[in-house]
Amino acid sequence: xxxxxxxxxxxxxxxxxxxxxxxxxxxxxxxxxxxxxxxxxxxxxxxxxxxxxxxxxxxxxxxxxxxxxxxxxxxxxxxxxxxxxxxxxxxxxxxxxxxxxxxxxxxxxxxxxxxxxxxxxxxxxxxxxxxxxxxxxxxxxxxxxxxxxxxxxxxxxxxxxxxxxxxxxxxxxxxxxxxxxxxxxxxxxxxxxxxxxxxxxxxxxxxxxxxxxxxxxxxxxxxxxxxxxxxxxxxxxxxxxxxxxxxxxxxxxxxxxxxxxxxxxxxxxxxxxxxxxxxxxxxxxxx
Amino acid sequence: xxxxxxxxxxxxxxxxxxxxxxxxxxxxxxxxxxxxxxxxxxxxxxxxxxxxxxxxxxxxxxxxxxxxxxxxxxxxxxxxxxxxxxxxxxxxxxxxxxxxxxxxxxxxxxxxxxxxxxxxxxxxxxxxxxxxxxxxxxxxxxxxxxxxxxxxxxxxxxxxxxxxxxxxxxxxxxxxxxxxxxxxxxxxxxxxxxxxxxxxxxxxxxxxxxxxxxxxxxxxxxxxxxxxxxxxxxxxxxxxxxxxxxxxxxxxxxxxxxxxxxxxxxxxxxxxxxxxxxxxxxxxxxxxxxxxxxxxxxxxxxxxxxxxxxxxxxxxxxxxxxxxxxxxxxxxxxxxxxxxxxxxxxxxxxxxxxxxxxxxxxxxxxxxxxxxxxxxxxxxxxxxxxxxxxxxxxxxxxxxxxxxxxxxxxxxxxxxxxxxxxxxxxxxxxxxxxxxxxxxxxxxxxxxxxxxxxxxxxxxxxxxxxxxxxxxxxxxxxxxxxxxxxxxxxxxxxxxxxxxxxxxxxxxxxxxxxxxxxxxxxxxxxxxxxxxxxxxxxxxxxxxxxxxxx
Numbered sequence: 001x002x003x004x005x006x007x008x009x010x011x012x013x014x015x016x017x018x019x020x021x022x023x024x025x026x027x028x029x030x031x032x033x034x035x036x037x038x039x040x041x042x043x044x045x046x047x048x049x050x051x052x053x054x055x056x057x058x059x060x061x062x063x064x065x066x067x068x069x070x071x072x073x074x075x076x077x078x079x080x081x082x083x084x085x086x087x088x089x090x091x092x093x094x095x096x097x098x099x100x101x102x103x104x105x106x107x108x109x110x111x112x113x114x115x116x117x118x119x120x121x122x123x124x125x126x127x128x129x130x131x132x133x134x135x136x137x138x139x140x141x142x143x144x145x146x147x148x149x150x151x152x153x154x155x156x157x158x159x160x161x162x163x164x165x166x167x168x169x170x171x172x173x174x175x176x177x178x179x180x181x182x183x184x185x186x187x188x189x190x191x192x193x194x195x196x197x198x199x200x201x202x203x204x205x206x207x208x209x210x211x212x213x214x215x216x217x218x219x220x221x222x223x224x225x226x227x228x229x230x231x232x233x234x235x236x237x238x239x240x241x242x243x244x245x246x247x248x249x250x251x252x253x254x255x256x257x258x259x260x261x262x263x264x265x266x267x268x269x270x271x272x273x274x275x276x277x278x279x280x281x282x283x284x285x286x287x
Numbered sequence: 288x289x290x291x292x293x294x295x296x297x298x299x300x301x302x303x304x305x306x307x308x309x310x311x312x313x314x315x316x317x318x319x320x321x322x323x324x325x326x327x328x329x330x331x332x333x334x335x336x337x338x339x340x341x342x343x344x345x346x347x348x349x350x351x352x353x354x355x356x357x358x359x360x361x362x363x364x365x366x367x368x369x370x371x372x373x374x375x376x377x378x379x380x381x382x383x384x385x386x387x388x389x390x391x392x393x394x395x396x397x398x399x400x401x402x403x404x405x406x407x408x409x410x411x412x413x414x415x416x417x418x419x420x421x422x423x424x425x426x427x428x429x430x431x432x433x434x435x436x437x438x439x440x441x442x443x444x445x446x447x448x449x450x451x452x453x454x455x456x457x458x459x460x461x462x463x464x465x466x467x468x469x470x471x472x473x474x475x476x477x478x479x480x481x482x483x484x485x486x487x488x489x490x491x492x493x494x495x496x497x498x499x500x501x502x503x504x505x506x507x508x509x510x511x512x513x514x515x516x517x518x519x520x521x522x523x524x525x526x527x528x529x530x531x532x533x534x535x536x537x538x539x540x541x542x543x544x545x546x547x548x549x550x551x552x553x554x555x556x557x558x559x560x561x562x563x564x565x566x567x568x569x570x571x572x573x574x575x576x577x578x579x580x581x582x583x584x585x586x587x588x589x590x591x592x593x594x595x596x597x598x599x600x601x602x603x604x605x606x607x608x609x610x611x612x613x614x615x616x617x618x619x620x621x622x623x624x625x626x627x628x629x630x631x632x633x634x635x636x637x638x639x640x641x642x643x644x645x646x647x648x649x650x651x652x653x654x655x656x657x658x659x660x661x662x663x664x665x666x667x668x669x670x671x672x673x674x675x676x677x678x679x680x681x682x683x684x685x686x687x688x689x690x691x692x693x694x695x696x697x698x699x700x701x702x703x704x705x706x707x708x709x710x711x712x713x714x715x716x717x718x719x720x721x722x723x724x725x726x727x728x729x730x731x732x733x734x735x736x737x738x739x740x741x742x743x744x745x746x747x748x749x750x751x752x753x754x755x756x757x758x759x760x761x762x763x764x765x766x767x768x769x770x771x772x773x774x775x776x777x778x779x780x781x782x783x784x785x786x787x788x789x790x791x792x793x794x795x796x797x798x799x800x801x802x803x804x805x806x807x808x809x810x811x812x813x814x815x816x817x818x819x820x821x822x823x824x825x826x827x828x829x830x831x832x833x834x835x836x837x
Contacts, residue, residue: 015400015416017489020529020616023729024736040836041489042404044412066400067655067765071415097654098759115620115653116749118740 006034006130009057011048012041013076016066021093025061028119029126045075053085058130061122062092062109069096070103077108089129093117120232146225150274151189151196155209155221159201163188172197180253185209187253198224198253222260222270230257230275237261249275293335300345304328304357307347313361318680326680328361329353332687342587342696346682348602350590352583352695353683354641355606360679366644367669368445368610372397372422373656374769376432379422383437385659389666393644394475395445396433397421398455403490405451405824408773417770420656421447425777426819430458431465440468444475445520445610445644450492452479453501454823457811460513464815476517476566476610479505482543483522485719485834487529487728492824495716497831501806502547503554506561508807517566519547520610523585526724527570528616530732533581534698536570538705539715539724541588545706546715548597558597562604571633571640572614578633579685580694582609582640588699611637612646618653622748623760626650631668638672639685645669655762777819784817792816793826800830 010026012019019041026036037055039048052060060080062073073092080086092104093113101112111125156162159177166172172190179186184207190197200221202210212221227233230249237244243262252258255277263270318326329346332339344350347357356362369386371394372379383394398421401413407425408417417423424430434444439462448455456477460470481498484491491498502519509518523531523540531539544565551561569585571578589607593599613633618626627650634647647665649657657665673679685691705727712718719725738744745751792813799809813823 014414015404015406015412015490016420017400017484018528019489020732024530024733027729027733028736042412044414066416067419068415070767075414095653095655097762099762116746118750119736120740 006059006126007037007055007057008034008059008061008126009037009039009048009052009055010061010063011039011043011051011076012063013043013045013048013072014064014066014068015042016064016068016094017041018065018094019063021065022061022063025063025093025119025122029123032123034123034126045072045079048076049079049083049085052080052088053083057088058133059126060088060090061126062090062094064092064094064096067095069094070100073104073109074107081108087133089133091122091125091129093122120229121235124232124236144228146227146273148226149195150224150226150272150276151198152223153198153200153221153272154219155212155216156199156201156218157213159186159188159199162199162201163190166190166197166199178253179203182251183207183209222272224258224272224274227273227275230259230273233273234259237265249273291340293340296340296345296348297331300348300357303347307357307362311358311362313358314363315361318361318677320677326677328358329682330684330687342692343686349594349605350587351606352587353686355586355608355643357682359641359682360638360673361682364673364679365638365642365669366393366443367391367666367673368393368395368644368646369662369666370395370397370445370447370612370646371662372399373420373763374418374422374765375772376422376424376429377435380433380435380437382659382662383433386662386666387437387442389663390670391666393443393445394437395646396447398446398448399423400490402455402820403448403450405454405492405820405828407777407819407821408770409777410821413770415770417773418765423769423773424455424458424820425773426780426817427458427461427814428776428780428817430455430462434459434462434466438468439463439466440472442474445478446475447478449478449481449484449488449490450498451820451824452477453505453807453810454814454820456505456509456513456516457807457814460811461814470513471515473513474515476520477505478522478568479519480522480543480568482546482715482719483525483540485836486526486539486543486724487531488522488525489836491834493827493831494834495720497827498834499547499550499716500554503551503556504805504807506551506564507554507556508805509564510556510560514564516564517608518561518564520566520568521547522568524568524570524612526728527572527614529728530616530735531728532731533572533574533577534701535705535724535727535731537581537585537588537698538702538709539728540567540569541585541592541702542706542709542715542718542724544589545592545596548593549714552597558593558599559601559604562593562597562599563601563606566643567607567609569609569611569637569642570614571611571637571642573617573629573633575632575636576691576694577698578636579640580691580698582611582637582642583683583686583691583695584698584702585609586641587695588702608643610644610646611640611642613637613648615648615652618648618650619746619749620653621757622754623650623654625748626653627664627668630665631672634669635672635676635678638678641683651760651762654760656765658761658763780817780819788816789813789818789822793818793822796823797826797830800827 010022026038029036089110091111092109175189177188184204185200188199200209242265246259249257249259257275259273261271343352346354371382400416402424406413506518509516521544523536526539527536586607590605593605613630630647647668649661649665651661709718796809
């Protein structure tokens with residue numbers, strides 16, 4: 001009964017012939033590893049419901065650009081209920097004014113996507129709905145695990161002194177130093193396995209690290225996790241109401257794209273998400 | 288005219304133009320810039336060569352690259368033709384009169400989907416769709432209300448109708464009869480382009496073969512009885528909206544046009560008898576120079592096709608006359624006022640490309656049908672281009688630009704490659720049946736989406752320069768009671784009309800369908816007896832069968 005692959009029915013209810021959106025989304029879902037059944041044009045709600053049941057799909061996606069969504073989408077939900085198949089979630093999209101969305105949601109449409117929605121958002125919505133329906137919420141986490149600890153950052157008052165401690169006393173190898181203007185810090189990188197330690201010294205009293213030193217004194221400042229698709233992850237965190245310091249990625253040291261999550265999100269730890277820039281390898285960095 | 292020198296061609300063009308000016312003077316005696324510099328009718332290279340004559344020539348002459356008339360917009364501006372229609376015929380009639388009062392110069396009717404697909408408003412398939420994307424027309428009664436108070440001998444009307452085009456044209460002729468306007472005084476266009484429906488737009492009914500018969504019947508009927516009517520508007524617009532590139536838009540449209548010409552010749556028509564009434568319809572998309580080049584390339588290619596492939600003799604058969612609509616799919620739901628700027632630039636490209644008529648989209652069309660205010664701004668946009676910018680004061684102002692000419696050549700070259708491929712597949716109809724253009728368009732559409740999502744293609748306000756918590760604009764809502772009104776009207780009609788006569792006319796049509804007669808007179812008779820769109824298409828569906836998508 002349990003299958004890995006998600007099956008989605010993309011339906012065009014009514015007489016609307018605009019299928020560019022439906023076809024693009026079908027292809028995007030296939031590229032995301034899903035199986036897609038596309039009904040073709042001019043399907044009645046009854047035909048869509050019977051195809052969904054017959055094809056045993058996990059989700060129904062409806063597309064309508066003719067303005068008939070308020071009539072046709074709820075009819076699909078009503079017929080699903082009538083057939084006892086209303087556990088199949090229905091989502092929809094098209095030329096749908098914002099003001100119609102509450103009505104559609106009240107009539108059982110789980111999500112409504114308006115023009116300009118990236119297909120990645122629809123992919124993650126479908127994954128969430130399917131996970132919920134299969135009752136396996138975290139079993140297959142919606143977000144892939146971060147790949148590794150990119151670095152642990154330690155706030156220090158005097159970088160040169162701290163570097164001497166870590167290299168001469170503790171035996172770390174210094175990879176290099178860099179000044180990150182945007183954060184107003186000077187950073188020393190130390191190798192440890194496939195990760196690094198970063199020692200941070202503020203270059204200006206207005207630097208966030210200077211403020212950290214004022215309130216906490218020296219010590220561990222943040223942990224950075226290497227991730228893929230930083231935008232997608234930030235969007236998902238935002239949807240889950242996580243508190244973000246940066247909603248979109250910015251340039252960090254080494255040209256990586258980074259964003260910080262507020263410590264309130266992760267039980268008192270300041271977390272940095274870091275998507276590596278190209279093939280830069282820290283071990284090859286010029287000292 | 289091979290072997291003619293530039294000087295003799297130029298002298299002959301000047302003579303033709305002088306003759307034309309006697310009949311049709313230009314808008315002004317002298318055109319000047321705001322500094323008072325005189326703007327000439329036509330600018331030419333200092334040292335013209337053979338290639339200039341061959342590729343560009345003179346406006347109004349083969350190969351028409353620089354335009355189809357010698358004076359272009361100096362003589363007459365393009366027709367400003369805003370596509371409109373929603374709800375009942377009475378409501379749309381009010382919008383039409385409003386647009387005419389605002390200085391619009393031609394009408395363009397949008398029909399609702401049940402009308403376009405040949406269902407009456409009370410058919411179960413019409414659920415939720417009545418009056419939504421256009422006006423609901425069930426019978427001649429509705430058509431009479433649509434043109435109430437609009438004299439058909441004084442407007443030209445374009446109707447976006449394809450599978451049931453013969454029926455709506457017949458209704459227009461019948462309204463003319465009631466107004467006392469004979470058919471040979473009627474001017475306008477029916478879209479009537481079924482091939483692009485299979486490829487991109489989706490409002491087909493019948494399979495290709497009987498559809499082509501209906502189309503060639505219309506060609507033949509109109510050339511005899513409605514000579515000023517554009518019998519088809521061969522459309523790249525929807526191909527582009529479905530996601531094609533500019534090259535594909537030109538190529539697939541011209542390939543479809545070739546198929547129509549071949550069908551008409553096979554039906555026994557002379558090429559010069561119907562070809563002058565073929566019209567085209569293109570999209571004006573975002574890439575400013577590519578669009579201008581596309582229009583110019585399409586004109587040159589069509590001229591060659593008609594002359595070389597079909598042996599047309601009449602220059603009017605070789606002229607690609609076209610309507611343009613700005614690209615609906617380029618409009619964004621986000622920050623909708625930005626769409627006004629997009630539309631202005633697209634419209635400017637259409638004008639610089641030499642369009643004969645133009646529809647400018649309204650800013651709110653990614654959200655709903657336009658409100659009266661946004662429809663007015665859309666019309667004003669073209670009026671600003673026409674009356675304030677001066678771009679209409681010289682012919683083909685970008686002709687000779689290294690960039691535009693190189694793009695024009697390149698689009699032509701790539702479009703010929705597609706046309707050769709379609710010829711290899713057995714022509715447009717066979718290619719469509721094999722799903723070839725559909726697949727090519729799908730690939731291009733998906734590629735565009737990926738580029739938007741990766742940020743490679745910037746859409747202002749969507750993947751860059753976004754704002755949060757936008758205020759939603761006021762939108763036009765179609766009264767949901769319209770379906771009920773339309774159903775009640777149909778019921779009244781079926782009680783009050785001569786039902787025996789209606790049934791007789793439908794049976795006569797059925798018999799004609801089984802034979803080889805031109806179907807137009809039978810359809811016209813059925814329409815006059817108030818047979819509905821659904822009833823007439825019902826007979827045709829039973830006899831022809833229905834097309835199933837590829």
